[in-house]
Amino acid sequence: MKKYEHYTDIPGTYLFDKNACARGYHLNMFCMSLMKEENRRRFLANDAAYLEEYPLTDSQRHAVLDRNWLRMIQEGGNIYYVSKLGATCGLSFEEMAAAMTGMTKENYRKMMLSGGRSVEGNRSKIEQLELAGKGSH
Amino acid sequence: MKKYEHYTDIPGTYLFDKNACARGYHLNMFCMSLMKEENRRRFLANDAAYLEEYPLTDSQRHAVLDRNWLRMIQEGGNIYYVSKLGATCGLSFEEMAAAMTGMTKENYRKMMLSGGRSVEGNRSKIEQLELAGKGSH
Amino acid sequence: MAQIVAGIGCSHVPAIGVALDLGKTQDEYWKDVFKGFERTKELIAEIKPDLIIEIYNDHGTAFSLKSIPTFSLGVAAEFKPADEGWGPRPVPVVKGDPDFAWYLAESLILNEFDMTIMNEIEVDHGLTVPLSLLFGQPKEWPCPVIPICVNVVTYPSPTGKRCFALGRAIRKAVQEYKKDLRVVVLGTGGMSHQIHGERCGLINRSWDESFLDRLSSDPQGLTEIPLVEYVRETGAEGIEMVMWLIMRGALDEDVEEAYRFYHVPASNTAVGNIVLTNRSQTKVTT
Amino acid sequence: MAQIVAGIGCSHVPAIGVALDLGKTQDEYWKDVFKGFERTKELIAEIKPDLIIEIYNDHGTAFSLKSIPTFSLGVAAEFKPADEGWGPRPVPVVKGDPDFAWYLAESLILNEFDMTIMNEIEVDHGLTVPLSLLFGQPKEWPCPVIPICVNVVTYPSPTGKRCFALGRAIRKAVQEYKKDLRVVVLGTGGMSHQIHGERCGLINRSWDESFLDRLSSDPQGLTEIPLVEYVRETGAEGIEMVMWLIMRGALDEDVEEAYRFYHVPASNTAVGNIVLTNRSQTKVTT
Numbered sequence: 001m002k003k004y005e006h007y008t009d010i011p012g013t014y015l016f017d018k019n020a021c022a023r024g025y026h027l028n029m030f031c032m033s034l035m036k037e038e039n040r041r042r043f044l045a046n047d048a049a050y051l052e053e054y055p056l057t058d059s060q061r062h063a064v065l066d067r068n069w070l071r072m073i074q075e076g077g078n079i080y081y082v083s084k085l086g087a088t089c090g091l092s093f094e095e096m097a098a099a100m101t102g103m104t105k106e107n108y109r110k111m112m113l114s115g116g117r118s119v120e121g122n123r124s125k126i127e128q129l130e131l132a133g134k135g136s137h
Numbered sequence: 138m139k140k141y142e143h144y145t146d147i148p149g150t151y152l153f154d155k156n157a158c159a160r161g162y163h164l165n166m167f168c169m170s171l172m173k174e175e176n177r178r179r180f181l182a183n184d185a186a187y188l189e190e191y192p193l194t195d196s197q198r199h200a201v202l203d204r205n206w207l208r209m210i211q212e213g214g215n216i217y218y219v220s221k222l223g224a225t226c227g228l229s230f231e232e233m234a235a236a237m238t239g240m241t242k243e244n245y246r247k248m249m250l251s252g253g254r255s256v257e258g259n260r261s262k263i264e265q266l267e268l269a270g271k272g273s274h
Numbered sequence: 275m276a277q278i279v280a281g282i283g284c285s286h287v288p289a290i291g292v293a294l295d296l297g298k299t300q301d302e303y304w305k306d307v308f309k310g311f312e313r314t315k316e317l318i319a320e321i322k323p324d325l326i327i328e329i330y331n332d333h334g335t336a337f338s339l340k341s342i343p344t345f346s347l348g349v350a351a352e353f354k355p356a357d358e359g360w361g362p363r364p365v366p367v368v369k370g371d372p373d374f375a376w377y378l379a380e381s382l383i384l385n386e387f388d389m390t391i392m393n394e395i396e397v398d399h400g401l402t403v404p405l406s407l408l409f410g411q412p413k414e415w416p417c418p419v420i421p422i423c424v425n426v427v428t429y430p431s432p433t434g435k436r437c438f439a440l441g442r443a444i445r446k447a448v449q450e451y452k453k454d455l456r457v458v459v460l461g462t463g464g465m466s467h468q469i470h471g472e473r474c475g476l477i478n479r480s481w482d483e484s485f486l487d488r489l490s491s492d493p494q495g496l497t498e499i500p501l502v503e504y505v506r507e508t509g510a511e512g513i514e515m516v517m518w519l520i521m522r523g524a525l526d527e528d529v530e531e532a533y534r535f536y537h538v539p540a541s542n543t544a545v546g547n548i549v550l551t552n553r554s555q556t557k558v559t560t
Numbered sequence: 561m562a563q564i565v566a567g568i569g570c571s572h573v574p575a576i577g578v579a580l581d582l583g584k585t586q587d588e589y590w591k592d593v594f595k596g597f598e599r600t601k602e603l604i605a606e607i608k609p610d611l612i613i614e615i616y617n618d619h620g621t622a623f624s625l626k627s628i629p630t631f632s633l634g635v636a637a638e639f640k641p642a643d644e645g646w647g648p649r650p651v652p653v654v655k656g657d658p659d660f661a662w663y664l665a666e667s668l669i670l671n672e673f674d675m676t677i678m679n680e681i682e683v684d685h686g687l688t689v690p691l692s693l694l695f696g697q698p699k700e701w702p703c704p705v706i707p708i709c710v711n712v713v714t715y716p717s718p719t720g721k722r723c724f725a726l727g728r729a730i731r732k733a734v735q736e737y738k739k740d741l742r743v744v745v746l747g748t749g750g751m752s753h754q755i756h757g758e759r760c761g762l763i764n765r766s767w768d769e770s771f772l773d774r775l776s777s778d779p780q781g782l783t784e785i786p787l788v789e790y791v792r793e794t795g796a797e798g799i800e801m802v803m804w805l806i807m808r809g810a811l812d813e814d815v816e817e818a819y820r821f822y823h824v825p826a827s828n829t830a831v832g833n834i835v836l837t838n839r840s841q842t843k844v845t846t
């Protein structure tokens with residue numbers, strides 16, 4: 001395969017492909033259930049009990065209980081489905097995004113207001129490794 | 138439009154097109170509900186009551202209550218959805234077909250065993266009218 | 275590399291499934307139908323496919339009118355037989371092959387076929403009856419099946435030309451697949467039948483036989499048949515035959531007819547079955 | 561005869577909808593965004609479309625993972641705003657045009673686009689935010705809207721080339737429609753944004769601006785961009801820009817850029833907006 005050709009080479013990115021779709025199926029279906037006010041109420045009242053209705057993996061269940069947005073994505077969550085859980089918890093897309101990068105809300109917003117994250121250095125894992133290699137040898 | 142070009146010219150045929158789809162929407166959705174054993178039981182116990190759950194037209198409701206298969210098709214029913222009602226009432230596709238043609242089961246089967254209905258004379262309403270015209274004038 | 279080793283066309287009349295499930299295969303009415311499939315059963319046993327790509331249509335079972343996909347493809351690990359109003363058919367659950375199915379879906383979409391990917395779908399007689407005709411009544415189906423479902427219920431169905439082109443794209447995808455798989459493409463439905471309206475029971479034997487002939491001699495010509503001709507000449511539900519053109523498109527230009535069977539009637543329908551192999555492969559293996 | 565009188569590209573950032581719905585349009589953070597759309601609002605008021613064909617994507621709202629259509633088309637009489645987790649947006653119900661929508665679906669399917677026909681669909685911010693940007697907060701939307709929904713959530717989305725070709729087929733269908741309708745095609749989504757993973761917040765202004773330039777100067781060239789380039793260069797969710805190519809394909813080769821606006825940020829996203837008219841029509845009307 002040509003260098004940089006495949007989407008799995010892109011850093012910090014978990015494209016929602018067939019693997020994610022299979023792995024995250026029930027996690028995303030759970031998130032979708034929160035499009036109903038009644039379900040949001042039930043979930044917020046007792047999230048652990050609500051989750052038992054869905055056959056999630058342990059790791060997925062913990063990610064939801066911990067509101068660990070990045071972990072949910074890594075476990076096959078798709079951001080658009082996961083955003084239904086975000087909304088249920090009162091978070092905007094911006095706040096979820098900040099959380100996934102490990103930045104504070106304020107710093108993330110500051111980054112966006114100054115033009116966003118640059119693509120330079122963020123295109124390719126291979127490129128990053130090569131640059132790191134050059135630095136250390 | 139060229140002669141014989143359009144499907145509305147075909148006699149005894151109600152192609153399930155956009156008009157049928159719109160007209161028969163709820164009728165077909167009602168039929169689909171009979172794919173569950175519990176619903177079949179409820180329908181057979183009291184069909185009129187069951188039908189009140191679906192916004193059918195009067196004509197559709199009567200067609201269902203009368204088990205008038207041809208009328209159901211004329212009112213936008215699609216045979217594949219309608220067959221779920223047929224099955225609920227213990228009818229095969231062959232029996233429904235016979236009923237739609239106005240033939241007895243026995244005569245319909247006899248026709249099929251001798252090669253089916255011929256396409257000759259059954260291709261086109263325009264053609265039929267022309268032939269009838271020739272005959273009467 | 276995977277390869278397509280045969281294309282099979284096969285009616286999927288629900289009453290055939292009922293006859294088989296109720297043990298009526300030797301009844302006077304049915305025995306010729308089942309006898310007609312004996313040679314195809316032998317052929318498929320010799321071919322021993324690793325995978326079947328089955329082209330069929332849903333009959334108002336898995337798809338309500340809410341959503342009407344032109345082409346959909348099942349990527350699930352299994353497909354349960356649906357309850358069509360009589361309870362589900364007593365046949366094995368159909369196993370899929372999610373790896374291959376997703377590979378195929380990706381390949382088709384990137385090659386400009388606008389597939390609907392189905393992660394969950396129950397299958398009706400359109401898919402299970404041909405499996406019964408090919409394999410009888412086993413405890414499990416002998417290989418995985420990838421369902422490709424075509425809208426032929428709501429007008430307009432895809433054109434014959436589009437169906438044939440989809441077959442071509444399926445062939446390309448199979449040939450580029452990295453595992454050694456022997457694949458059979460099974461096109462189902464037809465032949466002439468009309469099961470609604472006063473014209474029920476229409477059968478056009480000569481049209482059907484010409485269609486069977488031209489599958490070998492003039493497949494490109496078949497793709498030019500307008501949708502309205504299927505409806506007028508072979509009955510409204512004869513439109514299902516466009517699905518055979520997907521099977522045909524998946525084969526080489528030059529094919530050999532290994533077997534053919536035609537019978538009237540099964541319930542309202544003319545039953546057709548054809549087995550086609552690529553002449554290039556036939557030569558190599560004999 | 562109907563004709564396409566303009567193509568509009570427009571981001572559909574949900575936070576813009578929230579800002580409008582909560583009366584924050586004059587806040588420091590938002591005022592430049594809304595100011596940037598003022599000219600487009602004037603232009604659309606002059607154009608007065610009879611119908612809008614809106615290309616958008618569903619964001620895990622109307623479509624669960626059960627069924628993932630590549631292209632779907634809403635033929636219903638109305639489309640209710642969906643509850644995306646915060647309750648539905650307080651905007652008017654979107655009215656469709658079943659006659660035109662079915663006509664369009666038929667034309668596209670017969671011209672070899674494998675559409676999924678949607679008889680019922682709720683619409684999310686992807687469809688309603690651009691309407692808010694074009695028309696503000698009216699009691700009713702000023703014209704019917706035909707939703708065409710594109711899968712850009714599950715990989716692979718349709719290619720840029722396929723999207724452009726769909727635009728062409730939409731143009732053909734509009735031009736052959738028998739009523740006198742002035743139609744606007746609205747392509748939504750983009751521009752650069754990534755809203756998942758550690759790379760969240762990615763913005764590639766120069767790539768976006770080049771894309772906007774090339775919509776006029778080199779549309780065919782844009783169709784050659786591979787899907788992975790959108791993802792790598794503009795963020796994973798920047799892939800939405802393929803939908804602008806459907807809009808572009810619906811216009812003539814030779815277009816005039818009537819207006820352009822570009823702004824960073826709205827929430828995680830670069831906001832883009834462009835208004836394109838066919839140069840042939842522009843000449844006639846001025």
Ligand SMILES: [Fe+3]
Nearest residue numbers: 286400463514
């Ligand atoms: Fe069928």
Ligand SMILES: [Fe+3]
Nearest residue numbers: 572686749800
């Ligand atoms: Fe979006």
